[in-house]
Each structure stands twice: as C-alpha cells, then as structure tokens.
Amino acid sequence: MPFVTAAKIQSHRIDYVIIGGGTAGLVLAARLTEDPNVTVLVIEAGTHHVEEPVIDVPGYMGRGIANPKLDWTFLTVPQKRANNNVVLQPRGKGLGGSSHANFLGMFRPSKEELDALEVLGNKGWNWDSLLHYTKKSETYVPVPISDEDAEKYAIKLDPTLHGTDGPLKKSFTKEWPKIHESTFLAAESLGVPKNPEPSGGRNLGAVSALISVDPVTAKRSYASPAYLEPNLHRSNLLVLIEAHVTKIIFEEAAGLQKAVGVEFLKDGTVHRVVGVQREYIIAAGTFQTPQILELSGVGNPDILHKFGIKPLVDLPGVGENLQDHVGVSTIVEVKPIEVTVDDLVDPELAKKHEELYKEKQEGFYAMIPASGNIFLSAEHIGSDSDVKNWQEHMHTQSTETLAKVNPALRSGLEKQYAIQRELFASKEQAQAEVLQYVGHQPVPYAKFTPGKHYNSFFCALMHPLSRGSVHLASSDPLASPAIDPNYFANEADLDLVVHTIEFALKLNKTPPLDALVIGPHIPSKEVLEKGKAGLEEYVKANCGPVFHPVGTASMLPREDGGVVDATLKVYGTSNVRVVDASILPMELSCHIQSLTYAIGEKAADILKSEHFPA
Numbered sequence: 332m333p334f335v336t337a338a339k340i341q342s343h344r345i346d347y348v349i350i351g352g353g354t355a356g357l358v359l360a361a362r363l364t365e366d367p368n369v370t371v372l373v374i375e376a377g378t379h380h381v382e383e384p385v386i387d388v389p390g391y392m393g394r395g396i397a398n399p400k401l402d403w404t405f406l407t408v409p410q411k412r413a414n415n416n417v418v419l420q421p422r423g424k425g426l427g428g429s430s431h432a433n434f435l436g437m438f439r440p441s442k443e444e445l446d447a448l449e450v451l452g453n454k455g456w457n458w459d460s461l462l463h464y465t466k467k468s469e470t471y472v473p474v475p476i477s478d479e480d481a482e483k484y485a486i487k488l489d490p491t492l493h494g495t496d497g498p499l500k501k502s503f504t505k506e507w508p509k510i511h512e513s514t515f516l517a518a519e520s521l522g523v524p525k526n527p528e529p530s531g532g533r534n535l536g537a538v539s540a541l542i543s544v545d546p547v548t549a550k551r552s553y554a555s556p557a558y559l560e561p562n563l564h565r566s567n568l569l570v571l572i573e574a575h576v577t578k579i580i581f582e583e584a585a586g587l588q589k590a591v592g593v594e595f596l597k598d599g600t601v602h603r604v605v606g607v608q609r610e611y612i613i614a615a616g617t618f619q620t621p622q623i624l625e626l627s628g629v630g631n632p633d634i635l636h637k638f639g640i641k642p643l644v645d646l647p648g649v650g651e652n653l654q655d656h657v658g659v660s661t662i663v664e665v666k667p668i669e670v671t672v673d674d675l676v677d678p679e680l681a682k683k684h685e686e687l688y689k690e691k692q693e694g695f696y697a698m699i700p701a702s703g704n705i706f707l708s709a710e711h712i713g714s715d716s717d718v719k720n721w722q723e724h725m726h727t728q729s730t731e732t733l734a735k736v737n738p739a740l741r742s743g744l745e746k747q748y749a750i751q752r753e754l755f756a757s758k759e760q761a762q763a764e765v766l767q768y769v770g771h772q773p774v775p776y777a778k779f780t781p782g783k784h785y786n787s788f789f790c791a792l793m794h795p796l797s798r799g800s801v802h803l804a805s806s807d808p809l810a811s812p813a814i815d816p817n818y819f820a821n822e823a824d825l826d827l828v829v830h831t832i833e834f835a836l837k838l839n840k841t842p843p844l845d846a847l848v849i850g851p852h853i854p855s856k857e858v859l860e861k862g863k864a865g866l867e868e869y870v871k872a873n874c875g876p877v878f879h880p881v882g883t884a885s886m887l888p889r890e891d892g893g894v895v896d897a898t899l900k901v902y903g904t905s906n907v908r909v910v911d912a913s914i915l916p917m918e919l920s921c922h923i924q925s926l927t928y929a930i931g932e933k934a935a936d937i938l939k940s941e942h943f944p945a
C-alpha cells in the first residue's frame with residue numbers, strides 16, 4: 332500500500348519527489364518505480380478519487396467543473412480585450428490531475444509542429460521521438476464498425492501508428508451520431524476532406540475523435556487507473572495525498588541552486604521532506620508549476636521582490652509565454668433526427684440510460700457528446716486575399732508584440748513567430764478547430780429550451796499569437812495564481828476566431844447539413860445582422876478556453892527565455908526538473924493530453940538514462 336502519512340515519510344529512503352500526481356506526474360512515477368531499487372514519493376494536493384462517477388462515466392464529462400473537490404476552480408484575471416471578463420480555467424485536482432477532468436479526446440499534432448520543438452533548440456524532441464512515446468503510453472482498442480459506417484464517419488486507422496500495450500486505453504465511441512455524417516459531407520463540399528487517419532502527422536480535416544475510454548468497462552481511462560492503481564503493490568512507490576506543496580528549499584552548491592528539501596502543508600501543518608537522494612520534479616501543470624517555482628525563488632527577480640521572495644535563480648521566462656486555445660460556441664436549433672443529450676432532460680429517459688450504462692455499459696453515458704472535430708487551415712477559413720492580409724497583419728502585430736516584450740524573452744518569441752508564420756502559410760497545417768457537440772453545449776451565454784434539439788460548433792484558434800502569463804498574485808501559497816492568457820492581445824487572433832465562426836455558420840447552410848438546421852440560436856439573429864462587427868463583439872463577450880494552456884515553463888535555450896533545457900532541468904538548478912504540459916513552448920493544433928502522457932514517458936527515459944546509463 333503506497334499511501335503514506337506525512338509523519339512516516341522520513342522513515343523511507345526517497346530517490347525522487349514528484350510534486351503533483353497529475354497526468355505527466357503519474358506516468359513518471361510509474362515508470363521510475365519499474366526499478367525496485369528506486370523509490371519515488373508523489374505529493375498531490377488533491378485526493379485519490381475512487382469510484383467517482385463524475386470522473387469515470389464518459390457521458391458525465393464536464394460535470395466536475397467548479398466542484399472544488401475535483402477542480403481547482405481557477406479564473407483568469409479580467410481580460411482587457413474581452414470586455415474585462417474573467418474566464419473560467421478548470422484544472423483537475425486529485426490523483427490523475429486534468430486527465431480525470433478532461434473531455435476525453437485523444438489527438439495528435441502535425442509532424443511539423445513536433446519537429447519545430449527541435450528547431451527551437453531542443454535536441455531529441457521531434458515527431459519520431461514523441462510518436463514513439465505516445466504509442467508507449469497507450470493501447471488502442473478497436474470497436475466493431477461496419478465498412479459503411481467507417482466510410483461515413485471517417486475511420487481507417489493505420490495500426491502501426493497506435494500503441495498496443497501501453498497503460499492508457501483509447502477507443503472510439505460505440506454509437507455514431509447521424510449528424511456527424513451530414514456535417515462531414517457539408518465540410519467536404521466546403522473543401523475540407525474527411526481525415527480517416529489523423530494520427531500520422533497530418534491532422535487536418537474532419538475527424539472522428541479517439542477517446543480515452545476503455546470500451547470493455549465503458550469507463551474513462553486516465554492517469555490514475557492507467558499508471559498508478561495497477562502499481563499500488565509497489566513498496567517503492569509512495570503517495571502522499573491532500574498535501575499542498577508550498578516551495579522547494581534550495582542551497583547553493585558549485586554555482587548552482589541545489590534542492591535540499593520540499594515543504595508542504597497538510598491539515599494546516601507545515602512539513603518538510605529532506606534528504607532526497609536524486610531529484611525534485613515539478614509536475615503541477617501549466618498554472619501551478621510556475622507558481623511553485625516563484626514561491627521557491629526561481630523566476631523574474633522583479634516579480635519575486637514584490638512578494639518578499641529572495642531571488643535565487645534569475646529566470647525571467649518563468650510564468651511567461653502562456654498560450655491557450657481560445658474560442659466560442661455557436662449553436663443552432665436542429666430537427667429531431669435522433670435522440671441526443673438534449674433529450675436527457677426527460678428524467679425517465681435519463682434513468683433508462685443510467686441503467687443501460689450500469690447493466691450493459693451502453694447508452695448515452697457510455698459515450699461523449701463531442702466526438703466530431705474539424706481541423707481547418709487558414710485557407711479553409713479565408714479567401715486568398717484574406718490569407719494574404721492576415722499574414723501581413725500578423726507580421727505587423729507580432730513585430731509590435733516583440734517590441735514590447737521583456738528583452739530577455741525576445742529572441743525566443745521571434746523564433747516562435749517565425750515558425751508560426753511558416754505553419755500559417757502551409758495548406759497542410761491547422762489554424763482553427765470546429766468541435767462538434769451533438770446537442771446544446773452547456774455554456775453560460777445560451778439558454779437551453781427543453782423539448783428542442785440543437786447542434787453546437789465550438790470555434791477555436793489553434794496557434795495564438797497572443798502571449799500571456801501566470802504569476803504569483805500573493806505570497807500565500809494557497810492563493811490562486813494570477814492567470815492572464817491575454818486573449819486577443821494580437822488582433823489577428825480575434826479575426827481568426829471570427830473567420831472560424833463564419834466557417835461554422837457556412838457549414839450550417841451547406842447540404843446535407845442545411846436540411847437539418849431550423850435556425851440560429853447563438854449567435855442570435857440580432858448579432859448575425861451586425862455582420863463581422865457583431866461577431867467580434869460576440870467573441871469578446873463570450874470567449875473561453877478549450878483547456879490546453881502551455882508555455883509557462885518553456886523548454887527553450889536559456890538565452891531564448893527558456894525555463895527548462897531539453898532534459899527538462901530547470902536552468903540554474905542542479906536537481907530540479909519540470910515534467911508537465913507547461914514545458915511546451917508553443918501551442919499545437921490538437922488537444923494535448925496524448926502529448927502530455929508522452930512527455931511523462933520521455934522524461935522517465937531521460938532520467939533513467941542519466942542516473943542508470945546502459
């Protein structure tokens with residue numbers, strides 16, 4: 332039984348401490364403890380969720396948001412270019428982290444995007460390597476599908492691209508919403524083909540989403556049941572839950588900061604773990620990893636001084652370079668061609684599906700309502716002259732951003748923008764995503780009318796040019812950090828979201844989908860009548876994230892504003908690394924959980940090869 336108490340920790344000899352038992356943290360813990368001579372302590376602020384339907388049942392996706400037991404319930408600071416709104420930023424709390432809170436989609440970026448990590452100065456971080464580690468993390472479990480349905484719903488996977496014996500299960504939904512078929516055909520008419528195998532480095536087009544579900548049990552597969560629970564028998568894997576790490580304690584040694592302990596709060600008492608043999612790994616996610624670094628004296632000295640923290644490592648990239656997929660929902664009323672989540676307002680039907688789920692692992696709750704996604708290039712959402720104007724506009728806007736940025740971060744940002752411009756110019760690279768939600772997406776800016784049926788398209792940006800930040804808002808380690816995605820700081824981002832909405836509106840008017848659409852719900856007719864200006868206002872008033880923040884502990888050369896090097900070691904320290912999504916220096920054209928698992932897998936091999944060379 333690896334669960335330990337704060338009082339007993341020091342009776343163990345610990346090789347590695349992992350701060351945060353989330354997606355990447357648990358992968359790393361499981362892989363390192365494959366060696367029985369290596370002892371790992373995971374410290375997780377949340378709890379161990381066992382038999383928690385809100386997590387396990389795929390059809391309950393999203394229900395944990397704003398529940399403080401499951402979600403950190405973060406909000407952004409007021410967004411200057413989005414009507415000063417504060418925006419919800421959910422993050423999974425408890426073992427499994429955001430892998431227990433997410434919407435289950437399993438996607439991969441394009442080959443060029445992963446190869447760009449190496450171009451940015453990170454040797455060994457490229458498509459081939461990350462494909463290897465993604466496959467290592469997963470097992471693809473096929474579900475039976477007829478040839479006719481496989482054609483309609485764009486499913487023809489190349490088995491060599493998918494894992495066969497990794498801990499995480501992925502599969503497809505067992506039932507296919509009819510509206511996906513009409514949507515995919517309409518997209519094809521607008522020049523966006525179906526992509527039956529988006530996992531091989533070409534992710535553009537209309538796809539049916541793979542999801543992190545075990546089709547045998549119909550339960551969510553996530554970091555805790557995949558990587559932790561099967562290893563609970565290991566005596567060298569120690570897990571401390573409901574313990575909030577407040578800082579790492581450093582001592583100077585040979586010109587570097589060496590971590591000599593970690594401090595945490597449990598049940599109102601401050602505890603320390605000292606005497607760790609090898610390393611301290613921060614895996615607290617994109618918002619809390621920079622918070623822990625800053626609380627520990629690693630970051631921009633100007634920021635640290637404000638909170639009375641003595642700077643130990645001058646690292647101005649900590650908490651900077653935050654990027655997020657931002658977007659907005661569009662919803663139309665549709666004809667009732669099939670039973671959807673909208674019908675579950677009927678308590679009798681909801682009960683029937685709950686029973687179906689319990690007894691046969693079937694029905695609505697065995698699937699997710701959002702399993703169709705359309706990835707679009709700039710060319711798909713704009714005319715030739717739009718694209719040309721955009722490129723020019725993007726260039727000017729980026730140049731202005733570069734002029735304002737902290738000089739220590741400028742060269743890194745310049746390199747990122749050069750790559751973004753290249754990706755933007757390519758007809759093969761996705762710049763926007765339309766996520767189909769079959770039914771009325773639960774958003775606060777639209778009211779569902781029982782008895783009606785809806786179709787939602789969430790329209791999101793893939794490669795934001797805007798850069799935000801996450802920094803301390805208080806020296807109190809329990810306070811939320813100040814999260815500022817800085818949405819639409821670059822106007823091109825707003826324009827791209829507006830063009831994506833225009834694409835979605837066009838999709839609704841294109842056969843055969845048009846035959847199902849009754850009329851607009853949101854944006855309303857009044858908004859639509861105002862044209863582009865109306866849509867811009869609509870986006871600013873209602874935008875929100877797709878929950879894929881990255882970049883706040885960027886893996887980049889130090890002279891480019893990096894926080895970690897290509898071995899994930901924090902610059903200026905001798906024994907601290909970051910292993911989570913925050914290390915990704917640039918946003919990708921996909922949902923990022925698969926890649927986060929791959930980061931954990933790759934990190935484990937990096938550590939093993941350094942400490943136990945073959």
Ligand SMILES: Cc1cc2nc3c(=O)[nH]c(=O)nc-3n(C[C@H](O)[C@H](O)[C@H](O)COP(=O)(O)OP(=O)(O)OC[C@H]3O[C@@H](n4cnc5c(N)ncnc54)[C@H](O)[C@@H]3O)c2cc1C
Binds near residue numbers: 376424428437
């Ligand atoms: C609502 C939502 C929907 C999403 N949908 C999808 C999707 O459909 N597909 C997809 O690919 N991706 C999706 N994502 C994104 C994806 O799940 C995350 O990007 C990924 O899981 C992040 O992993 P991580 O290891 O970086 O951090 P996390 O998994 O968040 O892990 C961080 C861990 O650290 C712990 N922690 C934080 N601070 C401390 C502290 N001070 N002390 C101790 N522990 C601490 C946290 O409790 C957490 O367990 C979604 C995310 C959310 C929130």
